[in-house]
Amino acid sequence: MRAERVIRPTPTLTAVKTTVEELDDNKVKLSIEIEAAEFEIEVAKAFKKIGRDVNLPGFRKGKVPRKVLEARFGSGMARGQALEDSIPDYFLTAIGDQEIDMISPPEYDITSGIEEGDLVFDAVVVVRPSVDISGYDSITVEIPAPAPTDEEIQERIDSFLGQFGELASVERAAADDDTVTMDIATTHDGEEVEGLTASEYSYKVGSGGLVAELDDNLRGASIGDKLEFDAEHPDPDEDGKLSFVIEIKDIQEQVLPELTDKVVADATDFATADEWRADLVDQMTNGKAAQSNNLWREKAAESLGALVDDEPPTTLIDTEVRNQVEDMARRLQQMGIGFEQYMQMTGTSVDDMFEQMREPATASVKVDQALRALATAEGLNATDDDLDNEFNELVEGTGMTLEDLKAQISTKNQLMLMKADISKRKAVDWLLERVQVVDEDGNTIDKDALELAAQPPEDDQEDDHDHASDTEEE
Numbered sequence: 001m002r003a004e005r006v007i008r009p010t011p012t013l014t015a016v017k018t019t020v021e022e023l024d025d026n027k028v029k030l031s032i033e034i035e036a037a038e039f040e041i042e043v044a045k046a047f048k049k050i051g052r053d054v055n056l057p058g059f060r061k062g063k064v065p066r067k068v069l070e071a072r073f074g075s076g077m078a079r080g081q082a083l084e085d086s087i088p089d090y091f092l093t094a095i096g097d098q099e100i101d102m103i104s105p106p107e108y109d110i111t112s113g114i115e116e117g118d119l120v121f122d123a124v125v126v127v128r129p130s131v132d133i134s135g136y137d138s139i140t141v142e143i144p145a146p147a148p149t150d151e152e153i154q155e156r157i158d159s160f161l162g163q164f165g166e167l168a169s170v171e172r173a174a175a176d177d178d179t180v181t182m183d184i185a186t187t188h189d190g191e192e193v194e195g196l197t198a199s200e201y202s203y204k205v206g207s208g209g210l211v212a213e214l215d216d217n218l219r220g221a222s223i224g225d226k227l228e229f230d231a232e233h234p235d236p237d238e239d240g241k242l243s244f245v246i247e248i249k250d251i252q253e254q255v256l257p258e259l260t261d262k263v264v265a266d267a268t269d270f271a272t273a274d275e276w277r278a279d280l281v282d283q284m285t286n287g288k289a290a291q292s293n294n295l296w297r298e299k300a301a302e303s304l305g306a307l308v309d310d311e312p313p314t315t316l317i318d319t320e321v322r323n324q325v326e327d328m329a330r331r332l333q334q335m336g337i338g339f340e341q342y343m344q345m346t347g348t349s350v351d352d353m354f355e356q357m358r359e360p361a362t363a364s365v366k367v368d369q370a371l372r373a374l375a376t377a378e379g380l381n382a383t384d385d386d387l388d389n390e391f392n393e394l395v396e397g398t399g400m401t402l403e404d405l406k407a408q409i410s411t412k413n414q415l416m417l418m419k420a421d422i423s424k425r426k427a428v429d430w431l432l433e434r435v436q437v438v439d440e441d442g443n444t445i446d447k448d449a450l451e452l453a454a455q456p457p458e459d460d461q462e463d464d465h466d467h468a469s470d471t472e473e474e
Contacts, residue, residue: 011263019092026129026313030113032094034119039082046081076115083110083119091123097418101128103315126315133307133373140436141299145443146292146450148284156280157259164263167252173220174251176206180218181250188233196242200249210234214244221248236347289453297445300435301428304374305367312365320361321354325381368424371431375423382422448471 019031047066091106104126113119167179174180180203183234186196205218213231227246261272270276395405437445
């Protein structure tokens with residue numbers, strides 16, 4: 001089905017008359033007409049442009065009159081230059097006037113005016129498809145309970161006490177976190193490997209410090225056991241396997257002291273163990289709340305995007321992939337790592353990287369589509385007040401007047417994008433206000449309380465206590 005509509009021209013860059021025809025496959029054709037007198041302005045500009053590069057006897061460079069140029073070269077050269085220079089601007093004017101949300105470069109076809117008269121051309125573009133979604137008003141997301149468990153708290157306490165722990169020999173099989181003393185001999189292609197052959201070598205089981213096969217064989221081993229096994233060489237450039245021969249000499253476990261007032265007072269600025277533990281729990285609770293506060297918002301967006309059934313257009317996905325790769329390259333650059341260097345470090349090709357980004361890019365595009373659909377369904381349009389607020393924020397620090405900024409954004413055809421961005425932000429706020437958040441047991445989580453708990457205490461910057469996390473860094 002095709003629908004045709006003629007819209008009164010609205011001047012933006014210059015006056016154009018536009019007819020919009022909807023085509024199949026999410027395309028539209030804009031038939032754009034510019035009167036001959038209007039196009040003559042562009043032809044005159046083209047003659048000046050050509051004149052700047054022409055050297056003719058009797059005239060200074062750039063000062064050759066149009067009549068002389070026209071007599072020498074004819075009008076076709078300037079008209080062709082005018083067509084090349086002005087058609088993209090006429091096109092941008094047309095899509096701005098008609099608010100066409102294109103997602104692909106245009107395909108032009110000049111139908112009239114190549115040699116004289118009114119200029120008429122067609123431009124076919126792929127437009128952003130609209131989607132319909134349902135169920136966005138009853139989304140429930142599940143996140144872990146936003147409070148540290150007893151096990152997590154104890155793990156942090158043990159980590160703190162580990163600074164003061166002592167090793168004690170045990171008469172049992174080795175397990176993770178035990179320290180094993182062993183004689184180790186390693187060969188590669190029958191030759192001893194320096195650095196992996198030693199007597200009385202101490203190794204923490206489960207640390208992954210050498211090769212995974214070492215940890216696998218040490219778990220469950222006892223004093224006096226002799227282990228022989230092969231392992232993949234950790235250097236990918238080396239062929240063949242490493243051969244290990246190990247004899248277990250001793251197994252030790254770490255014995256932690258009790259959490260006492262003296263241990264705490266000696267290592268921190270807290271006077272008692274109870275004070276230190278309470279501060280630790282507060283820190284962990286705030287950290288968990290911050291993580292949960294971000295997590296439920298991410299899950300709400302994911303759930304909204306999952307309501308989009310249709311696969312997004314390849315054009316949108318490709319654009320988002322490029323955006324994500326470019327964003328990654330910028331972040332790497334900020335860390336002092338070049339993109340090519342990162343590719344070499346990870347053994348990844350550019351094609352591999354683009355393929356890896358395709359799935360998250362598709363999800364991101366679906367979220368964008370869903371937000372637009374929600375905004376349309378709920379009438380969350382950008383108002384004049386919204387635009388005024390946006391302009392006022394944008395103008396700060398630019399050195400431009402508000403009027404100049406508005407004119408520039410309108411000239412650059414960015415107003416439609418600004419309106420869409422405002423509508424999507426409104427859709428995000430609408431969604432987050434209504435989404436339900438529960439923990440693994442189905443208990444409702446108070447979003448406002450979560451956001452409040454995630455905020456750091458106001459006196460954090462002035463607190464001179466040595467917190468639990470500080471002592472772990474010492």
